[in-house]
Amino acid sequence: MSKPRVSGTGAAHTWAGQPLHRRALMQRGAMLGLALPVLGALGTQTPSPAAAQESGSGGVLVFDLGSEPENLDPHQMLAYTTSLVVYQMFEGLVRFAPGTLEVEPWLAESWESSEDGLDWTFILRKGVTFHDGTPFNADAVKFSFDRQMDESSPFYKMGQWSTATDLAIIDSVTVDGEDTVTFHLAGPYSKFLSRMTGALDWIVSPTAVEQYGEAFLENPVGTGPYQLDRWEKGQQVVLRRNETWWNGTPGLDEIYFRAIPEEGARLAALLSGEVNMSLDVGPETVDLLRASDAHTVATGPTGAIWFLAMNVESEPFKDVKVRQAVNYAVDKRAIVEDVLRNTVETAYGPLSPGFEEYNPKVETYFSYDPEKAAALLAEAGWPADREVVFRCSIGGSGMLLPEEMATVIQDNLRAIGMQARLEVTEFVSWMDAIRSDQNELTVMSWNVAPTEPDYIFNGVLTKGAFPPGFNTSHWTDEELEQLVADALVTADPAVARANYERAQEIVMEQAPIVPVCHRQQIYGYTNSIKNFAPSPSMMLDLIDVWIEN
Known part of the structure; x- marks a missing residue:
């Protein structure tokens, strides 16, 4: 039975004693497009996009990214396309509410800040586990930030974003109990909360980082609705549903992320049913899909x-x-x-x-x-x-x-x-x-x-x-x-x-x-895909997407 979903209204959000309704900042994955050779589009062990096993849930999404991820570590990735894959596996303390650029509680149930705006305390959600079965808690939050900020940490691995002002403004992170964590800022920062929506703030499993070391780049472990099944290099990244996800049952059974950079091959794959969704389709493809009774083109704004x-x-x-x-x-x-x-x-x-x-x-x-x-x-x-x-x-x-x-x-x-x-x-x-x-x-x-x-x-x-x-x-x-x-x-x-x-x-x-x-964001997909809409945040929200028979 599906668990009830978080409504997004959340607990008290306060900033300097006032209600917090801040315009959200973009996902930190303001990232360059990735381009790699054609990745064996035909003949792989990708199943045909499956029909839903029951109305309103299930199915296999085969998604053409146009380029292969360079790694699957949220703190090390560079490409925007990579962030769309990683977003399915990792979560932060807050997120953008679906269809909006408003911040809502996620792995944190609530937060408050000090009068001077320098200390932000988050109360964490209980009962959340990582894909490896280990608990999500305040120690994991601190670990995820120390990993990027604290050079004395044995797992220090600063990402390649030298412009990460959202990390630079954080002086330290302290654990104030198993389910409470406080961020101490180096100075006032009017956009701190909306910064917390992005990839550098997604929480990783400390156990997995310690276990895999450098290989965590290819063995990601988060708390998200989908988890890594396998990565067939040069072919596809395969995710499966996280059956123990804290916020209910995700809509899809599996997601296959493919990479076909050449426009003609991308169109052929979409029309033939080899893939059932494609990102950033070209102008000629848009015209053809709009003329098709079997396909939909959905667009969304960007600041790109x-x-x-x-x-x-x-x-x-x-x-x-x-x-x-x-x-x-x-x-x-x-x-x-x-x-x-x-x-x-x-x-x-x-x-x-x-x-x-x-x-x-x-x-x-x-x-x-x-x-x-x-x-x-x-x-x-x-x-x-x-x-x-x-x-x-x-x-x-x-x-x-x-x-x-x-x-x-x-x-x-x-x-x-x-x-x-x-x-x-x-x-x-x-x-x-x-x-x-x-x-x-x-x-x-x-x-x-x-x-x-x-x-x-x-x-x-x-x-x-x-x-x-x-x-x-x-x-x-x-x-x-x-x-x-x-x-x-x-x-x-x-x-x-x-x-x-x-x-x-x-x-x-x-x-x-x-x-x-x-x-613009431009997605082309088959009409069998339900409940999909481009996100104003430019992230790929697939939690409630399913495939109709």
């Missing part, structure tokens, strides 16, 4: 941005006139309308219009003007024989159609007198290159929900994100750094908004990037 990053420390892009020339040179209309067939929105600045802090002034800085671009290039004394290395990944979630888009841009640059040698590589080689000092020009995709904007700035536009982080422009500005830092700690929303509006202007004035487009 696809852009060009120019390394301002490299010789070609030190001069702001050159960077401005590239901004004028790129024909965004051709990319948005001809390549992506209006499945995306044109980008004019680092934030999408879905952000409350969006500054419409960014729309006035650059338009497609190849003559002006050529003139700026001439003013900068651009050598006719100079060649720029232009890097591109072959695919990955959020990358859209990177090679086709990059080819348009390459032609645009050639038209103004800039020769760009396009180097298209698989994900690992591309990642190594863009996070090095040798990078000159690259395509980039940054996946965030349209909530708090600092994940854009702190993720790719501040010095804290310099490589091996993802500020591949190697650009920083003192005024912008201060504006973003102040916006995070101010209690006045008007001040924060003004800071972010000015920060957008600085980015466009100095032009370290070329904003190209903002993508």
Whole structure:
């Protein structure tokens, strides 16, 4: 018999003695798209997507991610697609309520903060166990954070997110009883609670980490509704229902996460029934699925941005006139309308219009003007024989159609007198290159929900994100750094908004990037899949999804 579900209304949520209804920040998996070779789409031991064993529950979901996870550790993963897999297995103390960007209690039943906002105490849910049968408790919470923050911990393994300000603000975590834990902050932090929704805050089994060591990357153990059955490298990750999940019975029997990066193969797999759901389907596939009586296309908002990053420390892009020339040179209309067939929105600045802090002034800085671009290039004394290395990944979630888009841009640059040698590589080689000092020009995709904007700035536009982080422009500005830092700690929303509006202007004035487009979440799936909807948080919520016979 299914256990009753948590309603999400929860116990008392207080902040400085007041009711807490904060806009939630995006999942910490503001992550780059992953791209790997085609992973043996045919002939594996994947069952046909199964029918439900009974009405309202059951079935096997075969989900095409478009790329294979790099690992399955919530504190070490990099790719957005990986976070969708890991999200099924791990949970945090709080989460975004389904269909909203409101924070609700999850592994914690309630919380409260001190008057000065520096101490946050969480009362944990009792009776929760990890997939290995060990208990979830305050010690496990402390272990999960010490593992990332405390260099003296024997299991210290800081993740690769150098921009993890949500961890940097935590001074320490103390255990105040088996079911009580307190986070002590280094300073006021207006977004602390919403930060606690993300991957760095998901709780891992201490026993499993101790048992597997480095191999925990491939042997994840959490408390979530689904648990790892097996990972067939180069083929698929298979999850099965957690029969002892604390919050009832999850809807699906099994989930097979596959990775088919090539668009034609992805469409064929979906139409043939080899897979029954696909993420980030391409524009031609969208048209075909919408014309099909057997399939559904569901879309959801994002704050994601696809852009060009120019390394301002490299010789070609030190001069702001050159960077401005590239901004004028790129024909965004051709990319948005001809390549992506209006499945995306044109980008004019680092934030999408879905952000409350969006500054419409960014729309006035650059338009497609190849003559002006050529003139700026001439003013900068651009050598006719100079060649720029232009890097591109072959695919990955959020990358859209990177090679086709990059080819348009390459032609645009050639038209103004800039020769760009396009180097298209698989994900690992591309990642190594863009996070090095040798990078000159690259395509980039940054996946965030349209909530708090600092994940854009702190993720790719501040010095804290310099490589091996993802500020591949190697650009920083003192005024912008201060504006973003102040916006995070101010209690006045008007001040924060003004800071972010000015920060957008600085980015466009100095032009370290070329904003190209903002993508949507686009899922294509068979009509047999029930109770699915894209989440505003951009996470993949499958708890109540089932498959109809």
